[in-house]
Amino acid sequence: MLTRDQIADQLRKRIERGDLKPDSALPPERLLAEDLGVSRMTVRVAIDQLAEEGLLVRRPNRRTLVAGDKISRSASFMSFSEEMRARGWRPHSVMRQSTATVADVPVAAQLNLEIGAKVIYLERLRFADGEPLALERVHLPYARFAPLLSLDLTNQSLYTVMEEALGVRPVLAEESVEAVLLSTQEAEIFGTTAGSPALLTRRITRDEEGYVIEAATSLYRGDRYRMALVRRR
Amino acid sequence: MLTRDQIADQLRKRIERGDLKPDSALPPERLLAEDLGVSRMTVRVAIDQLAEEGLLVRRPNRRTLVAGDKISRSASFMSFSEEMRARGWRPHSVMRQSTATVADVPVAAQLNLEIGAKVIYLERLRFADGEPLALERVHLPYARFAPLLSLDLTNQSLYTVMEEALGVRPVLAEESVEAVLLSTQEAEIFGTTAGSPALLTRRITRDEEGYVIEAATSLYRGDRYRMALVRRR
DNA sequence: CAGTGGTCTAGACCACTGA
DNA sequence: CAGTGGTCTAGACCACTGA
Numbered sequence: 001m002l003t004r005d006q007i008a009d010q011l012r013k014r015i016e017r018g019d020l021k022p023d024s025a026l027p028p029e030r031l032l033a034e035d036l037g038v039s040r041m042t043v044r045v046a047i048d049q050l051a052e053e054g055l056l057v058r059r060p061n062r063r064t065l066v067a068g069d070k071i072s073r074s075a076s077f078m079s080f081s082e083e084m085r086a087r088g089w090r091p092h093s094v095m096r097q098s099t100a101t102v103a104d105v106p107v108a109a110q111l112n113l114e115i116g117a118k119v120i121y122l123e124r125l126r127f128a129d130g131e132p133l134a135l136e137r138v139h140l141p142y143a144r145f146a147p148l149l150s151l152d153l154t155n156q157s158l159y160t161v162m163e164e165a166l167g168v169r170p171v172l173a174e175e176s177v178e179a180v181l182l183s184t185q186e187a188e189i190f191g192t193t194a195g196s197p198a199l200l201t202r203r204i205t206r207d208e209e210g211y212v213i214e215a216a217t218s219l220y221r222g223d224r225y226r227m228a229l230v231r232r233r
Numbered sequence: 234m235l236t237r238d239q240i241a242d243q244l245r246k247r248i249e250r251g252d253l254k255p256d257s258a259l260p261p262e263r264l265l266a267e268d269l270g271v272s273r274m275t276v277r278v279a280i281d282q283l284a285e286e287g288l289l290v291r292r293p294n295r296r297t298l299v300a301g302d303k304i305s306r307s308a309s310f311m312s313f314s315e316e317m318r319a320r321g322w323r324p325h326s327v328m329r330q331s332t333a334t335v336a337d338v339p340v341a342a343q344l345n346l347e348i349g350a351k352v353i354y355l356e357r358l359r360f361a362d363g364e365p366l367a368l369e370r371v372h373l374p375y376a377r378f379a380p381l382l383s384l385d386l387t388n389q390s391l392y393t394v395m396e397e398a399l400g401v402r403p404v405l406a407e408e409s410v411e412a413v414l415l416s417t418q419e420a421e422i423f424g425t426t427a428g429s430p431a432l433l434t435r436r437i438t439r440d441e442e443g444y445v446i447e448a449a450t451s452l453y454r455g456d457r458y459r460m461a462l463v464r465r466r
Numbered sequence: 467c468a469g470t471g472g473t474c475t476a477g478a479c480c481a482c483t484g485a
Numbered sequence: 486c487a488g489t490g491g492t493c494t495a496g497a498c499c500a501c502t503g504a
Contacts, residue, residue: 004492038493040494041493045493058471059441062469065442177461199432220412237474277490294489472501473498477495479492484486484487
């Protein structure tokens with residue numbers, strides 16, 4: 001039996017191959033269901049999934065359209081490594097710090113821990129195509145993530161390691177983004193000049209159960225990085 | 234018969250009233266369906282809707298949870314006025330320019346028009362609690378939006394006017410965000426100093442049919458504004 | 467008017483959880 | 486093991502679109 005995901009994959013491939021052209025209409029749902037030997041509801045959830053990704057555009061009472069070329073993909077979040085690869089840049093990292101320490105007031109509040117509770121602190125300088133692009137500072141609860149300290153995180157996505165080694169899936173991130181100027185110290189790390197513009201993002205990430213698993217800040221060079229996102233209404 | 238939306242509203246109210254407490258489990262879907270006299274599938278789409286908004290947290294094979302207090306709402310986009318009111322600030326605007334002009338190469342590319350096609354240009358300085366916060370520049374296709382030029386947009390949300398006066402609903406926005414420094418001219422408009430950090434967002438907005446309805450850039454003072462967003466994975 | 471997506475029903479079977 | 490969410494079926498009726 002064909003599942004929702006298999007049907008979505010099939011449609012995705014047809015679009016990528018060009019069988020279904022941008023701005024053209026999809027066949028009627030009832031016809032797709034019959035051709036694929038599934039019920040119409042199953043076709044609908046597959047279409048919903050692709051519409052959510054931005055590949056298809058639903059129009060009430062009219063056929064669903066294949067999205068135009070320029071609509072970019074979903075608003076889901078990616079790790080630094082994933083994002084850089086998606087943009088065609090080669091990522092690598094230098095680990096500057098990786099220690100166990102204790103939570104001060106702001107960190108405790110962000111991670112929902114007691115003040116003084118053990119936490120892990122990671123600081124990585126992240127490169128794209130050999131150039132330093134972002135300085136990332138992450139706090140994690142020690143109780144859940146102690147094993148991370150003995151793993152090599154230099155060139156691995158933190159989210160991938162969390163998932164594969166600890167079975168923890170980050171699913172929701174609340175982020176804020178602001179514009180700041182680089183301090184002398186920060187400029188030195190990037191090899192640029194103090195007072196250059198930079199994007200500072202703060203992120204609180206939660207797992208499937210809604211528990212906070214990470215409080216992170218990332219400082220991106222303003223002259224090299226632009227954040228992209230898709231919003232819906 | 235109860236619909237998906239009515240069921241979602243009912244659950245939303247129960248959560249707001251505190252009948253359903255944060256971090257507690259929702260009743261089983263089968264029980265809710267029976268109590269409400271609807272089928273389980275209908276209950277499920279209502280729950281999906283609230284989970285999408287961040288009010289509920291689904292857990293496979295376990296009861297759905299009411300989200301904890303701190304999880305913020307959806308990642309949908311808002312107009313400047315809507316966003317300011319949501320943050321508890323009083324918005325107002327000064328219209329600096331509102332003219333018909335012709336599309337140059339970048340504007341034509343963004344709006345999917347021929348070079349030289351007629352477009353509307355709006356430039357507004359936007360205030361929060363009496364302080365200048367953002368400089369917004371918008372291009373719209375003249376063919377669809379000519380009536381806007383004769384309306385008062387000084388203190389109205391552009392999206393509200395589009396919807397109410399023209400029946401056009403903005404539903405999808407592709408945005409990019411970067412950090413820049415204010416030029417002497419821009420600093421003068423804000424009444425601050427050149428070289429201050431600022432957030433520059435570029436936005437392409439589409440209607441329900443996927444047509445581009447707006448190409449906008451907004452320049453936010455970095456010392457006063459922080460962008461907030463929620464990402465999912 | 468036929469075509470089409472939006473929504474709903476009343477079941478069914480599955481995989482996973484946790485006592 | 487019972488409880489539970491995830492997925493699917495094979496229909497049904499509705500409202501809107503556009504010829």
